[in-house]
Amino acid sequence: MKTLLSVDKLTKKFEHTLAVDDIGFEIGEGRCVALLGPNGAGKTTTIRMLTGLLQPTSGSIQFLGMRQNQDRREWIGYLPQTPAFYGWMTGREFLIFTGQLCGLSAKDSALRGEELLTRVGISSAGKRKISGYSGGMKQRLGLAQALIHRPKLLVLDEPVSALDPIGRREVMSLIAEIKSETTVLFSTHVLHDAEELCDDILIMREGCLAISGPLTSIREANRQSILSLELEGDNYSQQWLAGWLKRVPKDFKIISESSSGARIIVQDLHTARNALLKEIAEYEIRVAKLEVGYTTLEDLFLKVVTAP
Ligand SMILES: Nc1ncnc2c1ncn2[C@@H]1O[C@H](COP(=O)(O)OP(=O)(O)O)[C@@H](O)[C@H]1O
Ligand SMILES: [Mg+2]
Known part of the structure; x- marks a missing residue:
């Protein structure tokens, strides 16, 4: 060029x-x-x-x-x-x-x-x-x-x-x-x-x-996996979520959370998803939605312009 x-x-x-x-x-x-x-x-x-x-x-x-x-x-x-x-x-x-x-x-x-x-x-x-x-x-x-x-x-x-x-x-x-x-x-x-x-x-x-x-290369280079979890609104599930969010592994980065859901950036999608599914089964959590996505340019832009 x-x-x-x-x-x-x-x-x-x-x-x-x-x-x-x-x-x-x-x-x-x-x-x-x-x-x-x-x-x-x-x-x-x-x-x-x-x-x-x-x-x-x-x-x-x-x-x-x-x-x-x-x-x-x-x-x-x-x-x-x-x-x-x-x-x-x-x-x-x-x-x-x-x-x-x-x-x-x-x-x-x-x-x-x-x-x-x-x-x-x-x-x-x-x-x-x-x-x-x-x-x-x-x-x-x-x-x-x-x-x-x-x-x-x-x-x-x-x-x-x-x-x-x-x-x-x-x-x-x-x-x-x-x-x-x-x-x-x-x-x-x-x-x-x-x-x-x-x-x-x-x-x-x-x-x-x-x-x-x-x-395109900026988009590629900054693409990270996101796990997005939503629960039904029952107390038991919400309590589990609050506790789980406190003890997630170090490489989980919580980007947003509410009482009944969270979005988390994970490094190793396969391992992270399996670990989460295991917990969900073990504790019999009522999941409304579990979704895998990727960070967008918007996430990157927000991070760049709002970083301290
Ligand atoms: N003529 C000027 N005198 C003093 N400060 C200026 C002048 N022009 C711009 N600035 C300051 O420089 C910074 C960048 O401004 P600017 O280039 O207009 O930003 P943008 O176009 O991205 O909004 C701002 O803090 C603005 O207040
Ligand atoms: Mg301007």
């Missing part, structure tokens, strides 16, 4: 905050990368440094194959977290305006603008003023704006966070289409959005990169 962007020891200190703390990663050409993390993790700060809007305190950002002294913005299309539009412009005028800002001629901007309005599915609204657009339409126009100069890397900061469920769905499917044409980096605080779109994932927490790599 050809590397498009290489980031090394990137750090940003604001006066009182270490917003980005020594992070490094690579983005491969053609990949769709999710930058995932809770609010305040440092996603926007990272993105603003990549786009050149913010000067890093230290570290390097390298676009491979870029000529020396070439303006990075030629390669990057950027949709900020809270984009601003001139409400009095029409969608079409806005694209002609941004196209010209990117160095296209008036004629090329108009042609490309028209093409993109269709591409993002708002061509019929092209003649209308942006002030009348819905959130989803504005976000599509923002995507068109970011694509106007055919960037190698499309950078989207929380592209769907401010949208209602319908707008969200529309913009998600649009990004899913666009990602086959160009390399995409998008940030989100919603794991599900990352899982739906990305090939690679970067999980940030408190300025640091907690986990990074291809989504």
Whole structure:
């Protein structure tokens, strides 16, 4: 895989905050990368440094194959977290305006603008003023704006966070289409959005990169067996459960428990399940449900972002 962007020891200190703390990663050409993390993790700060809007305190950002002294913005299309539009412009005028800002001629901007309005599915609204657009339409126009100069890397900061469920769905499917044409980096605080779109994932927490790599290998590497037990609500069974949970082997990790059930991560599923079944039979416990499952990316994400 050809590397498009290489980031090394990137750090940003604001006066009182270490917003980005020594992070490094690579983005491969053609990949769709999710930058995932809770609010305040440092996603926007990272993105603003990549786009050149913010000067890093230290570290390097390298676009491979870029000529020396070439303006990075030629390669990057950027949709900020809270984009601003001139409400009095029409969608079409806005694209002609941004196209010209990117160095296209008036004629090329108009042609490309028209093409993109269709591409993002708002061509019929092209003649209308942006002030009348819905959130989803504005976000599509923002995507068109970011694509106007055919960037190698499309950078989207929380592209769907401010949208209602319908707008969200529309913009998600649009990004899913666009990602086959160009390399995409998008940030989100919603794991599900990352899982739906990305090939690679970067999980940030408190300025640091907690986990990074291809989504599938992260999912594989963090898959652990879970035993999930539910009992009928009788006192005897509940008492047994409370006692049993106190004396489970060391390699059992209780992830949730109630008076009539528990979810437990186990290392050796076969042995653990047999031991549990033996107890259940011996004590004649009334089991409502015993299930084997696996930890999900959600479990991992929660662990990463809530770990002390
Ligand atoms: N311009 C700034 N001045 C001071 N602190 C900032 C500035 N921008 C961001 N921060 C702080 O840096 C941290 C990371 O913020 P941000 O990159 O916006 O996170 P995210 O986008 O993941 O929500 C936060 O603690 C935030 O308050
Ligand atoms: Mg942000």
